[in-house]
Amino acid sequence: PVTRTAEIGASREKLPIVAEEQKIMEAIHNNPCVIVWGTTGSGKTTQVPQFLFEAGYGSHDSSTPGIIGITQPRRVAAVSMAKRVGEELGQYSGKVSYQIRFESTTSKDTAIKFMTDGILLREISQDFALLNYSIIIIDEAHERSVNTDILIGMLSRIVDLRKKMSSEDSEVRPLKLVIMSATLRVSDFLKNSHLFPAALPPLIQAEGRQFPVTTHFARRTERDYLEEAFRKVSRGHRKLPPGGMLVFLTGQNEIKSLLKRLHDTFRSSNRSAVDSMRVQLSASEGPLEVDDLELGTAEDADIEEEDSEDEDSEDEDSEVDFVGHDGEDEDIAFDIGEPVTASLTVHILPLYSQLPTKEQLRVFEIPPDGSRLIVLATNVAETSLTIPGIRYVFDCGRSKERVYDQSTGVQKFEVNWISKASAEQRAGRAGRTGPGHCYRLYSSAVYERDFVEHTGPEILRTPIESLVLQMKTMGLDNVVNFPFPTAPERSSILRAEKLLKNLGALTPTGRVTQLGHRLSIYPLSPRFGKMLAIGAQHDCLPYVIALVSGLAEGDIFVPENQLELNPKERGEDEVYTNDDRLEDSAREQRQKNYNRARAIFSKNDPTSDALKLLSAVCAYAYAQDGDAFCRQMFLRSKALKEVSQLRKQLSDIVRANHPQSIGPYLSRLPTPSPKQLKALNQIVAAGFIDQVAIRADLAPNPPISPRKPQRAIDVPYLALSPSSTNTTSGTTSSDPAIYMHPSSILSPLSPKSLPQYLIYSHLQQSAPSLITSSSSSEKQ
């Protein structure tokens, strides 16, 4: 039996999950898979592994000798939970280990192993039957990360496999699976007979949060939530009784900036933290994880436009804690006890996933005497973690989320409202070790109106080609029939496989090639990944990076048919002129300027839209005043700013993975040589190898055209591999021919001088007539 300290014993007794021990253990005994639901703080993560340990799991002389494995979505959670469970296990503390990237404390004594889900995925690829384990616990399954979903799918099959193996070989024991969730949104697992064909798993519930948390909504939702966080945390520190603070922000830049301001404002016990703060993993620390990339947002302060004017809303009623209405309401919300004496210093620590794990773990250390711990965190701290002594949570209500643009294949990270479920999780952090308060930096009206109930599974926001490639690199051959908790569309999986084969990332039988492994590192459509992977010839890589950034962004040119519109209507912020209507002469002048700008960008290769784009991206980098340059050259400045960020980030990724292939980042590149231009055209062609069209009159069976085309855009082309072309609308018109888009560099040419082959970036069904479907073309 485990001998626990009196203190631990007493705190365990209060945990709701402990009352359910017998029920949980019986369910695990009688079923191969069990789902455990208990709100945050009910004791799932710390207690369930101990129940299992005490029942003999992980012990050599039992019928369940294999290790107890528990996955966590984040490194810092794996380490800190292993530590806590070790402490609770008294004389058996040496039996608890953790393993994260680059770090492991496992030994032959290990009975309980905490690890990130990435580690378990890798172990599965080495031993698919996971013979070292007797039971796997997937924790925080409600987060629905891609890794968690894939793990659950795989484990449902591994459980079957182990059952079969054990019936054939008495040496092999069956494997158990426990899925743990902090929200009741588990029906994707519970009612999924594809996932659990034999029998649906039972659900065991443990209710009740440990300590009460009082929630305070803001009266107003300020757009500048960082400023608001500074204001409220400062005021809170002055007014609130002792107790740690946990502040939820969206990213490391915000955290850094608030950290600095708080340090500058208050007497700080760890001033050196500001200067010594490590912000980014260096390339030498190993390959970047998707988690570590923040593509698409250079500044965290990129706040979405939102309605922040809800002063007049009916908020007051819902804010029971705000007693007065004389403008001092916030002070009253903070008036919950003896205020702090001015002598209390602050001990401020950052917490975000790019921070080295060792630094992250500092939040668990006891802060210096006479100081208040203030942790500034991303949603790393939203689940799993118990930071001792946290009494106050400040929640900005936003998080940085992965969003994926189907049409360009780019994934970005955007700041958006969190879900109501996340807001509850965040508030719950204030009640882990005592009663607490949660200060929300948004009004209850915004919460009700703009917060969704739950965030959908990440897998549906992930580029499907990247997902397929990732699964294939893990050795999963049959992605289409994989038992996803929430499956992406079958047809899009098949289309992705086909594209990956066309690009040479998969063999015809569906195995990952060397090229496939190389391009799996880029957070981009595999087309662009391939262009980067083969881009190192003739010193082309910096150009390929610039080109891919431009292609990924999409529309950087102001289209000709929008010249007449005023900038607002075009979706631009900058103002060209105050007159909405231009005089004829001015219009003429503008058209002239437009043509001149296009001609300048077309100089390098008058037949390639891709190189025209490259010229524009490269020229922008030379401009002193980017916005003025964009106005003058009819470019969309917002888009080009993003392209510049992407260029820099892609360069960093390439350098981190292949330092020898690329020099230091140069935004201003020299004009490419003719040899390089040729290579660049070939690289584009390789990325779009399945999107080649032949001029219809040269096809083996040319369609009979009623009359001779007068304009380039009327000349029919035929796609060489029609099945792989995905029209935006997904429909196929009766006319198999495709036509050049009027915005193409080739459209002013005479029909006679059009090339025999075209490479196109995408097809677009032109509404409403079926007669003129058109294609935007990237000419080779």
Ligand code: ADP
């Ligand atoms: P769950 O996984 O259900 O959210 P946990 O098992 O992580 O809950 O934690 C249950 C409780 O155990 C916490 O609410 C807290 O009171 C206590 N606890 C967990 N970790 C620590 C720790 N490091 N220090 C102090 N108390 C802790």
Ligand code: MG
């Ligand atoms: Mg937990």
